[in-house]
Amino acid sequence: MQGYLHDLGLLRDRRFTLLLTARTISVLGSAFAPVALAFGILALPGADATTLSVVLTAEALPMVVFMLVGGVVADRFPRYRVMTVSEFMSALAFFALAAMMLSGWTPLPAMATAAACSGVAMAMMFPALTGIIPEVVPADRLQAGNALLGLGANSSRVAGAVLGGGTVVLFGGGWALAVSGLMFTVAGVLIAALRLTPGARDAAAGHSVLADLRDGWHEFRSRQWIWVVVAQFSVLVMALQAGHGVLGPLLAKESLGGPAAWSAFLAGEAVGTIVGVIVSLRVRPGRPILVGTLLCLPTALPYVLLGTGAPLWAIVAGAFMLGVCFDVFGVLWQTTMQREIPPESLSRVSSYDALGSMMFGPIGLMLAGPVANLVGTRAALLGCAALVVLSTLAALLAPGVRDLRAPDPVAESVPG
Structure with a gap:
């Protein structure tokens, strides 16, 4: 119990609390978007699985x-600024999708364009989020910080799955997408309030983009555990995109x-991620990547159950x-x-991690509808x-x- 209280002490830090609330x-x-987009689009006149695949792709x-x-x-650049711009861009994209569905003007190219803006925003957000956490959280509390951020995110997924589905049933997908846009706006305002001081890393801004990419690639490819798991996830995410997004x-x-x-x-998946957070707050495996990879095996279960009726x-x-398995994996990986x-x-x-993991995702979305047919x-x-x-x-x-082993946990350990 004392170990959990030690981890929860992060909530007294203003910067961490701002980041946690915004995230x-x-x-x-x-969390409103999957249900709102899927059933909002499928409810359009003449829409089918292929229409949904096009927008999600x-x-x-x-x-x-x-x-x-x-x-x-x-x-x-300062990561909090990158995240702020990303949140506002997502807000604009979802407000545009909401306006189309509420007005009844839903040409496929326009919906795809708005969805593409959301995709660009997410591409800016993910790397900045991973990098900003060590700027806010002390090194000896990184796993606790990742877990608490996961707890907030996963609680939102539970609420979003329930409230999003209810909003779609009662009011339609357009209003659910409008709520999404409003929430992205609020998150952007909170991130902007972080105002973190730029660190020494910003001195590298004079390098060319290609030089920066080469340096990042060297760091990526020099560690087998990273590129192998990323290759695994390129296939795994393709399956998840097809299964969760369309099938x-x-x-x-x-x-x-x-x-x-x-x-x-x-909602069941999201509740599982909350349980996963509770587990990941204190679990300290000596071989975190091995344990995380093994936890990917049970994630095939829901697709087996769906496929067998x-x-x-x-x-x-x-x-x-x-949800349990993926959340523990995510905290250990991050x-x-x-x-x-x-x-x-x-x-x-x-x-590079995100790119490799998601590079086949669009293929899964594109093929899901035709393969189902x-x-x-x-x-x-x-x-x-x-x-x-x-x-x-x-x-x-x-x-x-x-074989990758975690560092000596003495600096992080507290009486449990």
Whole structure:
């Protein structure tokens, strides 16, 4: 218990509390989006799974293309400013999508353009977020800081899944997207209030973009555990994008009861991530990357259950397990990166991580609709589960994944 109280002491730090509050509100806004976009688009006249794939791909593709640029920008400029601009850009994108759906003017190119702006904003946000945490959190509390940020984010995902689904059912997808835009705006204002002092890393801003990218690539490729797990996630995320973005909502519409059922799935996953946070606050495995990679195996379970026609309660339980495993993995991964990567290169390495992990995501979104039409939604979901398992088993073959050890925990340990 004393260990948990020690970790919670971070909440007395003003800067951490601002970051935590902003991130929690931002994720609450984004949690409305999956249900609002999926069922808002599927409810449009003439829309089908391919229409949804096009819009989601339009969001995912720029996120991949601009991710490396986001890493360079976040290592050159004050990260809190990069995050502020990203939040406001997301707000504009979601306000635009909301206005289209509420007005009834929903041409596919316009919706895809707004979704693309959201993708660019996320490409700027992810590397800056990874890099800003060590600027705010003391080195001996990094895992606790990552876990608490995860707790706020995951609590928002629970609330967002429930409130987002309810808002779509009662008022429609347009109003849910408008709420998202408002929350991104509030998050941007809070991040702007951080006003962190620029560090020595900003002296590197005179380098060319290509030189910065080469330096970041060297840091990335010189560590086997990073590039192997990123390669694993390039396949795993492709499966997740297809399953979560298109196939799951499509199956929910076909046979599970529509938005309410898919909201239950997302809520089960989000509750699992909260439990995962509680576990990750205190778990200190000697081989964090090995443990994190092993935890990816159970994440195939919900797709197996969806694909085999299991009852909704079992599917939600599978989503809960996915949430627990992914959250513990995420905290272990982020903390290991923040400890092992030099601070001046952290955002760039994070951008290579995100780029590699998500580079096949748009392919999953593009193929999900056509594959579902070809082989059936359930068979496509079972294919997603197979990809998750095979990619994880392949990653476990790498010595760098199995052997990387955490530093001596004496500096972090407190009586429990």
